[in-house]
Amino acid sequence: QAETITINSFGGAYEEAHRECILTPFEEKTGAEVRVVTAYSADAFAQLRAQKDAPQFDVIHFSGGQEIVAAQEGLLSPIDEAKLSNAGDVYDFARANLAKGEGPAYSIAAIGLLYNNEAADPKPTAWKDLANEAYADHIVLTDISNGYGMLGFLMINQVNGGDLDNIQPGLDAVSKLLDNGAIVVSTSPEIQQEFAQNDAWIAAYASDYAYTLRKAGLPTAFTQGAEGTPASLITANLVAGRPNQDLALQLIDMSISPEAQACFAEKLRYSPTNAKTELAGEVAADVAYGEEGVKGLIRFDPIKIEANRSAWVDAWNRTIAR
Amino acid sequence: MVRAVSTPLRIGAVAFVVLTGIFLLAPLVVIVGVSVSESQFISFPPTGFSLRWYEAVLSSDAYLNAAWISIQVALLVTVTSCFVGGAAAIALHRRKLPFSGLLSTLFLSPLVLPTIIYAIGMLMLWSAIFGPVSVLTLWVSHTIITTPYVIRTTLAVLSESDPFLEEAAQTMGASRFQRLRLVVLPQCLPGLAAGTFFAFNISFDEAVLALFLRKPGMTTLPVQIYGQLEFSPDPSVAAVSSIMIGLTVLLIFVIDRMLGLHRFAST
Amino acid sequence: MTDRAENSLLILPGLLLLVLAFFVPIAQMLMLSVSGENGLTLAHFTRFLSDPYYLNVLWRTVRLSAIITLICALIGFPMAYIMAHVSPRLRLWLVIMVILPLMTSVVVRTFGWMVLLSRSGLVPEVLRDLGLVGRNFSLMQTETAIVIGMVQVLLPFMTLSILGVITRIDSRLEEAARTMGCSFLQTLRTVVLPLSVPGIVAGSLLVFTLSASSFVTPNLLGGARIQVLAASIYRSVTQTLDWPFAAAQAVILFLGIIVLLMPYARLSGRSNG
Amino acid sequence: MAEVRLNAIKKAFGPVEVLHGISIDIASGEFVSLLGSSGCGKTTLLRIVAGLESVTSGSVEIGGRDVTDLPPEKRDIAMMFQSYALLPHLSVAENVRFPLRMRRIGTLDEQRDKVRDALETVQLGHLADRRPNQLSGGQQQRVALARAIVSRPQILLLDEPLSNLDARLREDMQVELIEIHKRLGLTTLFVTHDQEEALSLSDRIILLNKGKIEQEGAPREIYAQPATGYASSFLGAANLVSANITEEAGGPVATLADGQTLPVGEDETRRGPAVVALRQEDVAIKPKGEGVVEGKVRTRVYLGARNRYVIQIGKEEIRVLAPHDLDFERGETVGLAIDPARLRVLTEGE
Amino acid sequence: MAEVRLNAIKKAFGPVEVLHGISIDIASGEFVSLLGSSGCGKTTLLRIVAGLESVTSGSVEIGGRDVTDLPPEKRDIAMMFQSYALLPHLSVAENVRFPLRMRRIGTLDEQRDKVRDALETVQLGHLADRRPNQLSGGQQQRVALARAIVSRPQILLLDEPLSNLDARLREDMQVELIEIHKRLGLTTLFVTHDQEEALSLSDRIILLNKGKIEQEGAPREIYAQPATGYASSFLGAANLVSANITEEAGGPVATLADGQTLPVGEDETRRGPAVVALRQEDVAIKPKGEGVVEGKVRTRVYLGARNRYVIQIGKEEIRVLAPHDLDFERGETVGLAIDPARLRVLTEGE
């Protein structure tokens, strides 16, 4: 009987790409069987934490920084860099804490501005443009309970003069946007809904989603704000307390291989973390590509975010509460 | 009765039913509309007409497997909660147990707590004791959250029953079990039927427990839909829902034709 | 076997299941609400109860649940009465009409509402055309939207609960009232309504608890800016990962609802007796 | 008050036709009893007058007005149901007050007084605060009666109002009913299965048989001259004996199956095979040799004030009610005296 | 069959004590009637025998065995409820078959036969397939009766089984009951409010008054010698007249309030103020001058076979039942003949 390995994936098109770019090649290569549970980072994390006595995942993928908490709580296993053949090619920031238990990032969602390229006039180019009265009640903000929303907010905070120790400028800015008629959503489908149905023009969200919308036939475009592009890292983590960690490590290694990342970028417009990844021009235009492109990415201190998440969410809630 | 209801009231009643119907069905019409849309995304009014989303759903293993699992779980859950809840309701109705007032409130408590709390608690306990989750976990926990419906609807119906009937059966030699089966059960039927329907439906549409208490290969339909919506929302979810609507109507219609459900509904 | 034994036996499976598969796991989770870094603490409760923001969330939850329950009863009672008095075949169709919303996944159904209620949706558009509302009017992300969406799903619970009871009422009681000078509406009020109380109570208990504990519909229709307690709990569990606080909120919700509902459960008890 | 007129009422429940065209005129203030065997349609008829049942054809008039389509609450009636139909969620007093509340009769205090009076009338003043399910059967029936009479409607419909009461209470209630009827002149339609009750209370009796009117008339009239076998066996529980009527010297004579003869009233014109109706109380038992025919005592049933004898004449048995001071033994041969005027000849098959 | 013994039964509903210590012995195969005014506890007693009601104190024995705690289904009884308790979801035939099914009596075919027989007995063979709610009141009552007798239990408990039937049907049913009783020797406990029914059917009558046994005995005994005012007013609906008993030359004499006197039976020993019980049917109306006392006709009520006269003597009114061939007018002064032997003197206050 073939060995099996259990992981989570994010469903829908993501899962399709995941299967095609990583899982199927992995199965072919190792003869093992990969069993997938469709679960987003938040849900997967909750499941991991609750199941601590009998974890079912071998590899768990996070996109919202949950690996930091998970590693702290000992739910994840430290990774010996030597066991990952591709680790050397991965940008440093994407494999900084392997020893603590945080797995390597295998793709990056770039947070920027999604806009309707037919209706939005002028087209936005910078985060500051969100304040443009012309967009007023056509702006969609994402709730910071959503990982992308958090990064978007921190960016708004930053361009308004705040930093991770002081988010008040960000809150004030949001408050003003809301007064002008901006709306807040908390899940991606709602963003689609707003763009498709409700005359939304601009949203701060991830590049991959812009691509999803475009594929669905909506006139959406994506731009990296001039002030910088917050990066959301998608990590592949090794779960503690599982029997076949070697196989799991092979899968993680596969995830950070150039081929897999190229495939991902091609299909979903995620930015690769492996420096050796080769992308076609058209794809490259949509993502943060190469040393240069990656340099433009802003990485807010994840430790600080985790430490403050609760308090920020509280403050945010109060700000947006009607 | 002779002109039991005056004409204006009758008209009012018809208007009331029609308006309620519109209110209840309008979103469903939207969904059905969306499901035949040609476009990739969920929008209304639909652009163009195509059945491609139905085709997509009916040829998708993920959807079909999920639906099959959901149906199995829902059937198991319905049967269990029907028995467990019906029996408990009868016992509570008789009010011969100590604290039956308190008990009947406590039996509501699974509805009071947001399911996520229960889901996490259940997952923690289950992993600590039994290890990996299985269909059994989902079965048990769905039974927990559906039983209150059966209890409530059955209790309500029993409150209007003739107390002498059971006694009469008793004097005719009916044993406890026979009394339950031949006298009390027929009395419970309308309530039990409603409760059972709720149970099936709740289990079939339950996403939170199913989301947390799952393992590879055990994805229920609501979780599947939820996943589809989150990452690539397309009209296929509307098609799934439309199929469910259609199947419900068809099923009820067929059962009615075969068993005379409408007569049943009148007891 | 005695009556006591029979009743105990009847209730035993339910009780065992409730205790072992509900109260034990829940207790484990809820214990978190008093756990702090150094032993027992009530900090999570004080955090909630001393914060106007959370109190407001709690109040909104209760208020919306009450409104939803009331509206469901107002629609459900006449609906059930009509259903009980039409031909069996028509009744079947009415039952189908009432339960159909339940047959669609909650998320999908809610999207249906979003289409209808949002700024460019059907309802605001009609209202705008009628000149009743302004250009920017939207029903989405309002408490009204939550109420509308919840009533649609919860109505069957109310209607079918009442229907079960109404079909049991001896029709001669209504007739007797009519011969005593009750008009149809008075009969409804003085005879049918009081006798339907067990059904209304049953339905209300279901609807109230369900609306207080559900989060998907309020979250999608009310949006992030209108928080209800269940959504806040959900968020604490999955987003801020603050489980003790989630547990504390759950305890507050649980106790609050139980205290509120106790008299009503009694009410159904009395008419049961 | 108001007169009630039923015109050719027909009523069917699905395929079952229950009333086959009933026409009745009830004068204002009249007290009419409906008599008839179980299942003959009495309750149905009452319900049609009340407006609780629609008619298949025919019409109902009250006070000269066609009310066929008028709902019950618009008719000034009160009806007592055979099954009482007490409202289970209301106390006894609230049940009785109900029609007053609904018809807005009097102030609250007046209503209370009326309720108290009505409950006193049915001797239940002390149970005013009980719930119906805490009462005995007869007590429930009396509450229903109190509720029917409390509002003093134009038309009072009573469906076997006294069936669950003992003789004493029943007599008391009859007296009360008659008094109320006399004092207020209520038009009353009264269903009973007790012929003495019907005879003593009513101005007129309507005898129903299988959904048709068999006979109607004043009590004495209908008792003295039952028109058919059904009527005579129903009123006074007559014996029906086949006989052959022939003309003899002294007038018409009925020859029984065993050859014995008994004289028939002079003015009887029918001849040939017929049925002779002999009322139980019209036959006097005499020692052997007296009387016009002879028979043998088969059983004697003790009824307290009187005895019922079953007497065999040839192959037929007749039942006779005799005062308790007469004492004949089982097996004894006795003579039966029958007043020819009280004997009725009915054509066979009637 | 089985004898039934009740030992000092007490029963309270919450604060209301309904039975105050009732002891009854019923022999095997005996037919006992329970008589008593509305609300006196008859139904409650029957339910205790059936095991449907627990007792507050006392015990129940059936066939020599203490069954106080035995549930109803383990007692071989059948009970007919005052409110019928027909199962609404079953047809008439299924209702009647129910006890056979439960007690596993006979094969399916035998059960069908028994059901058919029982329904024929109550003359409802043609309605076997109806639902109870499609029947008239009397029809429902007969279904309940059929259901009670179909299983031929050791003990038959009937709670006013014939109250909703007309006289004719009632007599038929009485005959059937007696026959079944005789043929099978069922121990029968029968509640009725009809004294003639009780007198004619029973081996023994138990008279209840407010939860106590007032008197018991064979029908003749209890009718002829009612022990108390309640008993005599209940059986034969006696008039109770206050009088003063004194010793006169010819024996004891009762002096009425208006001074008239009437002789009292020789063996009457009580003296002083007392109540005299005069049964309605024991007083004969005579033309003025005849009889022992005089009175004035106040009303006459036509009852068919007999008339009821209300006659005023001084300030008191007494009711008299007279044969229908006597005819006295309202206002006429009449004489009343009273057989001293039939007059009973009760100490006042009884």
Ligand SMILES: Nc1ncnc2c1ncn2[C@@H]1O[C@H](COP(=O)(O)OP(=O)(O)OP(=O)(O)O)[C@@H](O)[C@H]1O
């Ligand atoms: N649940 C109860 N609570 C209080 N009192 C009750 C209850 N049930 C019955 N009673 C009282 O007990 C007494 C006896 O009732 P029961 O039914 O035995 O009378 P009954 O002799 O059968 O009368 P009836 O001839 O009217 O049927 C009645 O006075 C009644 O009011």
Ligand SMILES: Nc1ncnc2c1ncn2[C@@H]1O[C@H](COP(=O)(O)OP(=O)(O)OP(=O)(O)O)[C@@H](O)[C@H]1O
């Ligand atoms: N819903 C029904 N369907 C069919 N037949 C019915 C229905 N209701 C009543 N009947 C029949 O109609 C006839 C008349 O019923 P009704 O109740 O008027 O009789 P009733 O004269 O009041 O008899 P009782 O003296 O027994 O009360 C009965 O034979 C009964 O079986």
Ligand SMILES: [Mg+2]
């Ligand atoms: Mg009737």
Ligand SMILES: [Mg+2]
């Ligand atoms: Mg009784």
